[in-house]
Each structure stands twice: as C-alpha cells, then as structure tokens.
Amino acid sequence: MRVLIIHQNFPGQFRHVAKAWSEQPGWQVVGIGRDTAPGLPELEKSGRLTLIRYKPHRSVHPEQHHYLRRMEDAVLHGQAVARVLLKLKHRGFTPDVILAHPGWGETLNAEDVFPNARLVHFCEWFYNAPPEGVNGLDPNWQWADIGFDPEFPVTFDDRARIRAWNALHLLNLENCDAAISPTHWQKAQHPKAYLDKITVAHEGIDTENLGPDPTAAIKTPNGTVLKAGDPVITYVARNLEPYRGFHQFMRALPAIQREHKTAHTVIVGGDDVSYGRKPEGAKHWREKMLREVGSQLDPTRTHFLGKVPYEGYKRVLQVSAIHAYLTYPFVLSWSMLEAMATGCLVVGSDTAPVREVLKDGLNGQLVRPFDLRALADACLQGLASREGAASALRSKAAATAKENYSIAAGLRAFEAACFGTTSIKEIRRVA
Template identity: 90%
Template sequence: MRVLVIHQNFPRQFRHVAKAWSERPGWQVVGMGRDTAPGLPELEKTGRLTLIRYKPHRQVHPNQHHYLRRMEDAVLHGQAVARVLLKLKARGFTPDVILAHPGWGETLNAKDVFPNTRLVHYAEWFYNAPAEGNGLDPHWQGADIGFDPEFPVSFDDRALIRAWNALNLLNLDNCDAAISPTHWQKAQHPKAYLDKITVAHEGIDTENLGPDPHAAIKLSSGTVLKAGDPVITYVARNLEPYRGFHQFMRALPAIQKEHKTCHTVIVGRYDVSYGRKPEGAKNWREKMLQEVGSELDPTRTHFLGKVPYEAYKRVLQVSKRHPRNEIPH
C-alpha cells in the first residue's frame, strides 16, 4: 500500500495515523508539507516515512482583491504541490490513496496528476454567516461571524466568507471521500456533500494524557504551582474573541475577588487565527488588559505565551478549573 499524506504543516492532525501506517508491513508512507512544516524526524531518521517539502514560488499579489487573496494563495499552494506530484509520478511513485487537509489548496490539482488515486479530504470546516430575514436573532446564528453581538456583521463580512467557501466547494467536489472529527463540523457543510463525509473523531492518547498528582510548573516569577492547588487555566492557539478570550478576561476580576488565593495560567500566542485584530492595541491580550488589567492581581495572573507540548500538558495536569473554548462535539 502506498499512502501520501499532505498537510501544509505536516503532520498536524495526521501525526498518529501516519505513524501507525508507517509501522504496517508492506506500507510505504510519504508525507508532504511546506518548507516550514515540522515533519516527523523520528520516523524520517529510521526511513519509515519520507517527507517531501514544497514552497509556493511567490506570495499573493499585494493588489489582489481582498475577497480573493485566500483563493490566490490556495492556487499557489496547489500549483507548488502539483509540481512535486508530477516529479513523483515521473519517478514511478503513484499512491493508492492520498489523505490531505485541503484547507490551503494543496490538492486542487491532485486528481489531475493522479486521476485514479482515491483522494480523502479532512473536512474540518465550512464557513457560515448568520441568515437574515427569517425572524431569528441574526447575531447568534453564525458559526464564524455573528457569534457575539459585540462584533456586528457587515455585508463585507458576508461577501468575504462566501468567496472563501469557493475553495471549500472545490475541495468537496474533488475528493472521493471526506472525514470530519465531529458531527457539528460535518453539519456546517452543504447538504449536497454530506453523504461524502464520515464522522471520525481524532481520538485521545489516553496513555500519554491523564491526571498526574505529582505535576508541577515553575513560573518565571519563581512561583511553583502543583496539582491540587487552586489553579484556573485558559489555553488556546491564539488569544482571541473567536476562542472566548474576551469573555474569560472579563470574568477573571470577579473570580479573583471571590477566591483570594487562586492563580490563573493563560497559554497561547498573542496573534489572531480567526477574526480581526483589535482596534487600539497590538493584540487581544493587550486590548483586554487595557480594559480589565487594573482590576486583576498581577501576582496571580500569568501569561505564558506559546509553550512546548510537555509544558502545555503539565499546565493542564496542574489545573483545577479549565473553561472549554474548543469546537463542541
């Protein structure tokens, strides 16, 4: 069996499945990611997995219409990957199946190179905006925009995500099958494509993840927090309203006032993955500290930024209370 696994930041969601497949006798696993992808060095060194990198030959044109910037970026990614696939084909490698996250456009031309190869997409997301004119509160119908009345939806917002979905529709049409990790994520996609999508949760590594009564973290201030201490945690890739960061920060002064000894540990980059950057501040951390910082006890409020995986795991093992901000299942 020849399997090609594509993710611009390989391996990301495919880490465990790529590892498992590489251990199967007679299976050849080839990974593909951007020049910046971390890869799986432990498998590459043993020869169990081959990683091929690609890089778009240029950036999106600075004068491109902002509705189309994402599509142009996707075409550039798809073109770069197609060039690599053509070289693989010329060397005699034809995969039996391609598993890919198509969100950056990598597989736009995969079927043009390998028309008989089964293409399976990771259908993580389809953008939606709140509907209008149906008698319902439009603020609370959107999954991507309109989820919070604090951030009203403009016509430009709607037009933008409609254009973004052009790539998602092409991906849904191109693939032979697709996988969504949750029923809710699957339900965001158009009804015409739901029969293509299978719900398969990514799973939880229960042998690696679990409580540790001896877990502890040492903060830059010298404070040591241990499992069992009154520790509140908030973790996200980026600290932004899309992940409820603004609500968490506004609740924190009351929590600290009520509980005089609790510590709060906040993990995440100070950037934006989804939505807009704030006005009047470099990032949402700075914006929320402008709003509520004077009400917080700085000796009990700890921003760690981005941390290594093992440190992230210890933070959660130390945590006494952790608000959910992930996509609901």
C-alpha cells in the same frame, strides 16, 4: 499499499495515522508539506516515511481583490504541489490513497495527476454567515462563528468575502472521493448535497499519556510554585483571542479574584491571531484586555506563560483545579479533549461543538456564552467543591475522552474512511 499524505503544516492532524501506517510492513508512506512544516523527524530519519517540502513560487499579488486573495493563494499552493506530484509520478510512485487537508488548495490538481487514487479530504470547516439583520445570540439562528459575537457584528463585506472563500471548499468537496470531519457539528456546517461523502472521524489525542498527577507542579514567571490540589484556574489556546473566548475569560476574572482571595490563574497561549481579526489600538488581544481589566486584577495571581512545550502544557493541566474552555461555535480544540483526558473539571461555553462532548452536570459544566457572572460562578463553585460532585465530573470527563477520542479510536475511524475497512488486517488483505 502506497499512501500519500498532504498537509501544508505536515503532519498536522495526520500525525497518528502517518506514524501508524509508516510502520506497516510493505507500506510506502510519502508526505508533502510546506517548507515551514515541522515534519516527523524520527520517522524521516528511519526511512519509514519520506517527506517532500514545497514552497509556492510567489506570493499573492498585492493588488488582488481581497475576496480572491485566499483563492489565488490556494491556486499557488495547488500549482506548487502539482509539480511535486508530477515528479513523484515520473519516479514511478502512484498512490492508492491520498489523504489531505485541502484548506490551502494543495489538492486542486491532485486528480489530474493521479486520477485513479482515492482522494480523501479532511473537511474541517465550511463558512456560514447569518442573514442580513441577524446578529448577537438570536435563538432562531443556528450559529456558527461568523456574527456569533455581538461585539463583532457582520457586515455585507464579511458575507461577500466568505461566499468567495467557500468557493475553494466547494471545489474540494466536489473533487474528493470521500471526506472526514472531526465532529458531527463540523460535518453539519457543509452543504447538504455533500454530506453523504463525509464520515465523522476525530483524529484522536494521546490519551495514554494524559492523566492526573498528584505530584505535578509548575513554576510561574514570577517564581510562584503551583501544585496539584491548589486553587488554580487554567485557560489554554493556541493564541489568546476572542474566537476562543479570551475576552470573556478576562472580563470574568476580576470577579473570580475578588471572591476567591487565594485562587491563581494560569493562561497559556501566544499573541498572534489564529482566527478572526487583530484588535484595534493594541498590539495583541492580551495587551487590549489588560488595558481593559488589568487594574482590577492581582498581578501576583495572574500568570501568562505564553506558548509552552507540550510537557509543560501537560503539567499545567495536571495542576488545574478548573479549566475554562470558551469558544465560538467553531472547530473543536484538541486542548478541551486533552484537559478532559487529564481529569480536569472543564467549564465550557454552551456552544454546539462543546455540547457534542461536554455534557452539563455529567462530565463538566456548561455556561451561556458572554454571561460573565455565570462563568465566574461556575469557576467559583468548582473551586469550592473540588471533592464529591466535582471529583465525579473529573472522572467522567477522563472516561469520555479515553473511550471516544483515543489514538486507537481515531486510527480505526480514519482507516474506515480511507480504505473502506476498520482493520489493518483487512487492509493488508485488500492490498
């Protein structure tokens, strides 16, 4: 079996499948990623996986219409990867399956080079904007990210821009033979005409190495040592920004600190922007929110850790008494599932992707988006009842994550989508 895995940030969501498939006897796994991709150094050094890096030959033209900048960038990525594919073909490598995240345009020409390969796309997102005049939390609109936050109303320019952005996603849906979405809700964002192509298959998290540790401790930048069992509220995001509810969390924090005099808050995340826009009048959202509410916070109990190594991040979750996961209706984060697998009591936003996993009162708590009082109350109640009901929620959260979102479950689902089977044994037989 010959498998080609393409992701600009290789391995991205394909870390577990790349490792598992490269270890199968007789299989040849080749990866393609940008020159900035982290790769899988151990597998590359062992020779079990070959990673080819590429770089577009130029940047997007500075005068390109802003609706089309993303499409031009996709064409440039697709062109660069096509050159790599043609070289592979010339060397005699013809894949049976191509698994790719197509969001950067890398597979636009994959079928032109390898028309007989099964092309499987990771369909993470499709943009949807509300109709003109609909903003805020209108209950009659099935909300996605665009226009969800009343603080950032949708403009006509936004609607026109994302319509052009979706052209790439439509091309990707048309080109692929099969597709994968991590959650049912993310699948449902795509056009009905293509839903039959899409299988729901979460890539899985490392549940085997996640769990509570009563001896866990972290040291904050001001020297405070926090231990498992302490009243610690945690918040984690790749970057601190409104898409992941950072502004809501910061606005609820003064009330939490006023009403719980010993609670500490640990905030993990960078100052870049992963989604949405930069703030006006500030370098980043951390600076903007500290300007707004910083004077109401106790700096000795508010700890910003920035980006931390994975082992440090695990300890943060193990120390957590309450973990806040607040998100627009958007791509579901690994961090929420990892917090559940660790046994955190998760207070999550009552949005569609969160509700798919977190059931209010069963394995966590849901709070209405933008209801700061409800968010503060949920955190305070969780701190006050760390035994009994809260303990049951933690146990059920860990069970949910381990039963449904393990690496093994992800591998089975990806193998079914990519090879039409759920068994490596069956794949060998087909091969």
